[in-house]
Amino acid sequence: MWGDWHQLWHIVSVPDNVPIVALLFLVPFYTWYGFREAFAHDRLIGQLEADPQMAKTHHRKPYPYKTGWDKEVHVWPYLMRIEFLAAIILTVILMFWSITLNAPLEEPANPSLTMNPSKAPWYFLGLQEMLVYFDPWIAGVVMPSLIIVGLMAIPYIDANPLGNGYYTYKQRRFSIWAFLIGFLALWCVMIVVGTFIRGPGWQWFWPTQTWDHNRLEFAVNRNLHEIFGIQNRWIAAAFGGAVVGLYFVVAGYLMHRLCMLTEFSRKIYQRMTLLQIVTLHTLLILMLSLPAKMAVRLLFRIKYVLVTPWFNI
Amino acid sequence: MPEENGSGAGKRAGLLDTVKETVKQDLAGLKGVLAEKGKEELEALKEPEKTQLFRSIFRVKRDDTPRSRALSVLTNVFFHLHPAKINRDAVRYSYTWGMGGMSFYLFLVLTITGLLLMYYYHPTKAQAYRDILYLHHDVPFGQLLRNMHRWGAHLMIIAVWLHMLRVFLTGSYKRPREFNWCVGVILMVLTMLLSFTGYLLPDDQLGFWAVTVGTNMARATPLLGHEGPFGAQLGMTAFNDVRFALLGGSIVDANALLRAYIWHCIAIPLIASVFMGVHFWRVRKDGGISGPAPVMLESELKEEKKGPRPVILRPSGTR
Numbered sequence: 001m002w003g004d005w006h007q008l009w010h011i012v013s014v015p016d017n018v019p020i021v022a023l024l025f026l027v028p029f030y031t032w033y034g035f036r037e038a039f040a041h042d043r044l045i046g047q048l049e050a051d052p053q054m055a056k057t058h059h060r061k062p063y064p065y066k067t068g069w070d071k072e073v074h075v076w077p078y079l080m081r082i083e084f085l086a087a088i089i090l091t092v093i094l095m096f097w098s099i100t101l102n103a104p105l106e107e108p109a110n111p112s113l114t115m116n117p118s119k120a121p122w123y124f125l126g127l128q129e130m131l132v133y134f135d136p137w138i139a140g141v142v143m144p145s146l147i148i149v150g151l152m153a154i155p156y157i158d159a160n161p162l163g164n165g166y167y168t169y170k171q172r173r174f175s176i177w178a179f180l181i182g183f184l185a186l187w188c189v190m191i192v193v194g195t196f197i198r199g200p201g202w203q204w205f206w207p208t209q210t211w212d213h214n215r216l217e218f219a220v221n222r223n224l225h226e227i228f229g230i231q232n233r234w235i236a237a238a239f240g241g242a243v244v245g246l247y248f249v250v251a252g253y254l255m256h257r258l259c260m261l262t263e264f265s266r267k268i269y270q271r272m273t274l275l276q277i278v279t280l281h282t283l284l285i286l287m288l289s290l291p292a293k294m295a296v297r298l299l300f301r302i303k304y305v306l307v308t309p310w311f312n313i
Numbered sequence: 314m315p316e317e318n319g320s321g322a323g324k325r326a327g328l329l330d331t332v333k334e335t336v337k338q339d340l341a342g343l344k345g346v347l348a349e350k351g352k353e354e355l356e357a358l359k360e361p362e363k364t365q366l367f368r369s370i371f372r373v374k375r376d377d378t379p380r381s382r383a384l385s386v387l388t389n390v391f392f393h394l395h396p397a398k399i400n401r402d403a404v405r406y407s408y409t410w411g412m413g414g415m416s417f418y419l420f421l422v423l424t425i426t427g428l429l430l431m432y433y434y435h436p437t438k439a440q441a442y443r444d445i446l447y448l449h450h451d452v453p454f455g456q457l458l459r460n461m462h463r464w465g466a467h468l469m470i471i472a473v474w475l476h477m478l479r480v481f482l483t484g485s486y487k488r489p490r491e492f493n494w495c496v497g498v499i500l501m502v503l504t505m506l507l508s509f510t511g512y513l514l515p516d517d518q519l520g521f522w523a524v525t526v527g528t529n530m531a532r533a534t535p536l537l538g539h540e541g542p543f544g545a546q547l548g549m550t551a552f553n554d555v556r557f558a559l560l561g562g563s564i565v566d567a568n569a570l571l572r573a574y575i576w577h578c579i580a581i582p583l584i585a586s587v588f589m590g591v592h593f594w595r596v597r598k599d600g601g602i603s604g605p606a607p608v609m610l611e612s613e614l615k616e617e618k619k620g621p622r623p624v625i626l627r628p629s630g631t632r
Contacts, residue, residue: 016519019467030410030475034482037407045608060607063402072398074382079395079404086411087418094422094468098460105449108442109521111564118522121512123470123505128526137541140530151498154481155491161614163484165606167408172484179481183474264611311535311542 125194240306436574
């Protein structure tokens, strides 16, 4: 049933979902705020590049500055008053939130009464949502590990020395796109989907659609090799392995083309060592395997691409 | 006899007189001195910062000279995390969004509220849930305390994520701050683990099933989980795999509650504190916060220098 605003309110007003409602506003706001600064810097960079004389004398920040002004300010009071103010404001917000809204407490834990839907804490809902598309060993173990390793690898594979310590979009297009696809499009959107869209049985319920606990979904998901009529499981495994390998080759090649797209990115690409290039490509290909598998599942109803006796992908 | 008596009485009277006289003199002397001393004391009250007590605590003059301003930061154990001076544009909200500092402040709030909650909480199946009810209904401000702890935790996760977003967008992870970015990633993971381990503690349906869903994934760990790839081949069962180690059993039960409690209240906060110490220390040692730095142009790109990089001796953020 559509137009069930009560259902929507029921989801939005669950106390533990309030942070995600906040996230819906905070993440876009701060992304916009960062980009506003980035574009201000990009305009300045454009001016300085057009006018070498100006580049020699300009203080190179989009903020007001006059010769003779101090380049530094005292921490006491100029920084510390901001910190104290921030602490006070934050305390007021936290107090207000805590007085108006109670922390959730359900019935006592009962292993024989399964909650439906039973959801992980909201910050892990991205991983739980991934369970729809991947087996638990990928969604719950490999992907989180790759996220941590991938994040830690960023400084060592980003060979672009520009944009160090100031907002810019123009000078770091590739890395900003890569990060925002991961953080916004995959991590945050998946959390929002897991919170607001997924209902009983982890089925897809659009906002204002009533959560129907008896709804059944007749999804016929097949494995890739079954579509091609392969019966023997060893041949199927080899076939699936070949497809996964093909994905890596094709995605790797496309990534390579992407890195060669502009003259600037070619220049940065030249500076990278072989290890940096291989790591960068591997991590990005693995990250993009999530939307790739989602597309394969949603468009072609394919459950597994690679089926082996020990694990499936 | 009377004479003797008289002389005796005279003697006594003489002693009494002497004492009287002395006391009189002393009192007369005191009158002047007391008034003087009392006046001094009153005068001193007008300027408490000149008293010995005050000077023993705060050793720096409170005035607007640059020296005093710098010293008031450097001589205070709580403030000396800061440099004395910073980049004039670094105080702009649009640069840092204040997210790192807010994360740390929320950690402190969570430590204090968490400590207070520990006074009322037993990590046992019999009592955990009742303790929460007790907090809600009987402990003065108990509900408020629990709310602050819960919402503070959610806020901290959001603050940490936004901090990471800002550090990425400003390119602050670049040379020479690569290592501190890695420490930050670990701190972010620890923040989420802190929140996750706390989720089970009320011992209600919400926490129980969230932790069940979460730890069920550990079953599927490759090699180390009994349902993971090659787990069975390596002899993993539900009673010896990595999930068993996390829960102290094959189901989420009393042992899991105790383990979650110890991870949540002791182990992870300790580990996180160590990493936070390193994180803050490295912010200073890597040259203060990264900017806002002057923009660099594409035409100014130089060949990458190999070899060790110089230690920054003046960590105030200016180059």
